[in-house]
Amino acid sequence: MTDKEIFEQLAQFQKQNIPVCLATIVEAAGSTPREVGAKMLICADGKTYGSIGGGCGENQVRSASLRCLLTEKKPALIEADLTDDLGTKGGDVCGGKMLIFVEPFL
Amino acid sequence: MDIFEEIVAAKKSNTPVVLATVIESLGSAPREEGARMLIKSDGSIVGTIGGGAIEKKIIDEAMTLMGTQASKFVRYELKDIGMICGGGMSVFMESIIQQPKLYIFGAGHIGSVLSKIGKMLDFEVTVIDNRPDFANKERLPWPDKVIAEDYMQAIEKLAFPKNTYTVILTHRHAHDYEVLEQIIEKPYKYIGMIGSRTKVAKSLQQLREKGIVEDIIKSIHSPVGVRIGANTPAEIAVSIAAEIIAVRNNANAKFDKIM
Numbered sequence: 001m002t003d004k005e006i007f008e009q010l011a012q013f014q015k016q017n018i019p020v021c022l023a024t025i026v027e028a029a030g031s032t033p034r035e036v037g038a039k040m041l042i043c044a045d046g047k048t049y050g051s052i053g054g055g056c057g058e059n060q061v062r063s064a065s066l067r068c069l070l071t072e073k074k075p076a077l078i079e080a081d082l083t084d085d086l087g088t089k090g091g092d093v094c095g096g097k098m099l100i101f102v103e104p105f106l
Numbered sequence: 107m108d109i110f111e112e113i114v115a116a117k118k119s120n121t122p123v124v125l126a127t128v129i130e131s132l133g134s135a136p137r138e139e140g141a142r143m144l145i146k147s148d149g150s151i152v153g154t155i156g157g158g159a160i161e162k163k164i165i166d167e168a169m170t171l172m173g174t175q176a177s178k179f180v181r182y183e184l185k186d187i188g189m190i191c192g193g194g195m196s197v198f199m200e201s202i203i204q205q206p207k208l209y210i211f212g213a214g215h216i217g218s219v220l221s222k223i224g225k226m227l228d229f230e231v232t233v234i235d236n237r238p239d240f241a242n243k244e245r246l247p248w249p250d251k252v253i254a255e256d257y258m259q260a261i262e263k264l265a266f267p268k269n270t271y272t273v274i275l276t277h278r279h280a281h282d283y284e285v286l287e288q289i290i291e292k293p294y295k296y297i298g299m300i301g302s303r304t305k306v307a308k309s310l311q312q313l314r315e316k317g318i319v320e321d322i323i324k325s326i327h328s329p330v331g332v333r334i335g336a337n338t339p340a341e342i343a344v345s346i347a348a349e350i351i352a353v354r355n356n357a358n359a360k361f362d363k364i365m
Contacts, residue, residue: 002228004117004205011110026129026198027179037177037200075139077129099179101129101198103140 001050006039009049014105019044021065023102025052030096032082033057044069052100057082065102075103109144112152113202120204120267122147124168126197128155133193135184136160147172155197159187164197171201205230206295206354209264210249211257211285212275213240215339216300216346220273221249223347229271234260236281257285266292271350273330274299283309290322296353298330298346327353 001009006022013020021042028036033053040058041049042065052058057080064078080098109125116123128141136156143161144152145168155161160182171178177200184193208224210217213235224231231249234257235241241254253260257276272289274282279301286299286309301309306328313323331345332352351357 003202004114004228007110007113007117011108011114014108014110024127024198024200026177036179075129101127103127 003037003039003050006041006050009041010105013041013043019069019104019106021069021102021104023052023061023065023100025098026077026101027099028096029098030082032096032098040065042066042069052098057098061100061102064100065104068102069104069106073104073106075101077101109142109153112144116144116146116202117205122173122201122203124171124199124201126155126164126168126199128195129179129198130181130196131193132195133184135193135195137195145169145172156195160184160195163187164199168199171199173203174201175203176201204267204269206269206271207232207265207267208350209234209270209272209289210275211235211272211281212277212300213237213246213252214275214277216342217273217275218246219340219343220275220346221246223343224350225249227347227351232264234264235276237277257281258288261285261288266294268293269295271296271353272298273346273350275330279305279309283312286326287313287316290318290326296327296350297325298327298349300330300342301328303329 010022023040023042025034025036025038038052039050040052042062048062052061060080068076078100080100082096113123124145126143128137128139131137131139141155142153143155145165149165149169155164167180179198181196182194206229208229208231210221210233213233217233221231221233225248232251232253233241233246233249234253236256238254241252243252246252272294274285276282282299289297310323327349331342332348334345336342336345
């Protein structure tokens with residue numbers, strides 16, 4: 001899904017009053033799978049649209065987004081650390097860090 | 107219209123905008139996280155991130171990003187910019203540009219696959235061919251537009267903004283050349299033309315004789331695509347797409363061209 005479609009989808013969810021969380025990469029350092037500005041939408045049922053890079057990092061963001069959407073109900077800035085050197089902790093080994101802004105639209 | 111609908115409308119009408127989002131709001135900052143403002147190319151705004159000096163700063167910053175592919179993360183201490191409310195604010199600004207156009211002249215095998223890849227790459231894709239048997243929605247369901255018309259007439263009706271990507275793959279050398287001759291006169295970001303080295307050399311020589319300057323001739327990607335040993339139409343389409351991505355992302359790709 002392209003960024004244009006993300007905005008279209010978001011506008012549509014809002015019109016239909018479907019709660020959704022928007023995650024945007026706002027800062028990236030080192031090697032990260034996607035660039036600043038990449039976006040993903042996360043619905044309350046866990047369904048996602050678009051990608052902020054896949055893998056464990058994306059899964060981390062998906063969980064944080066669901067928490068943000070269902071429990072916290074307010075925006076948050078989260079860090080995804082992809083520097084698990086040997087992959088021993090089950091993380092990603094891309095070698096970078098990303099700062100992601102997650103924001104619920106309730 | 108809310109801000110996201112404005113963004114979708116701006117993308118459709120090909121006007122650049124910059125979206126500013128408050129990411130962190132500390133102390134007595136005027137607006138909360140998630141507050142948004144859309145800045146248009148004439149400097150007008152939709153929504154607000156709090157007004158005052160900081161908003162002015164954000165608008166100025168946004169104007170420098172307008173029309174580029176850049177984004178920016180800025181942090182402000184409000185007292186530093188003369189706002190007595192105190193506190194601080196982090197704002198994420200992202201430039202949202204028009205969807206680049208991809209014109210594919212020639213609806214043959216490569217053009218067909220390339221139109222499909224072009225959509226995946228977020229281009230507004232138009233395929234043009236003078237053969238209605240080839241240029242039709244049944245054969246080509248993917249592109250935004252399929253035009254079955256004489257090439258010269260079609261070009262007259264098409265818009266060529268600065269970030270236009272054109273790939274020339276018609277079924278005849280003569281058509282390739284006439285299309286090339288027309289579109290190098292227009293603004294473009296990328297022009298690629300298929301052909302053997304012999305054919306390409308001949309076409310480029312023809313342009314030189316016409317008085318086209320060397321800088322323009324050098325900017326034409328021909329033979330088209332990056333060298334990956336592509337043989338089948340799908341492989342060639344991938345190699346062309348790779349070249350287009352490199353140009354779009356200003357990547358210093360090694361095109362390994364003979365000329």
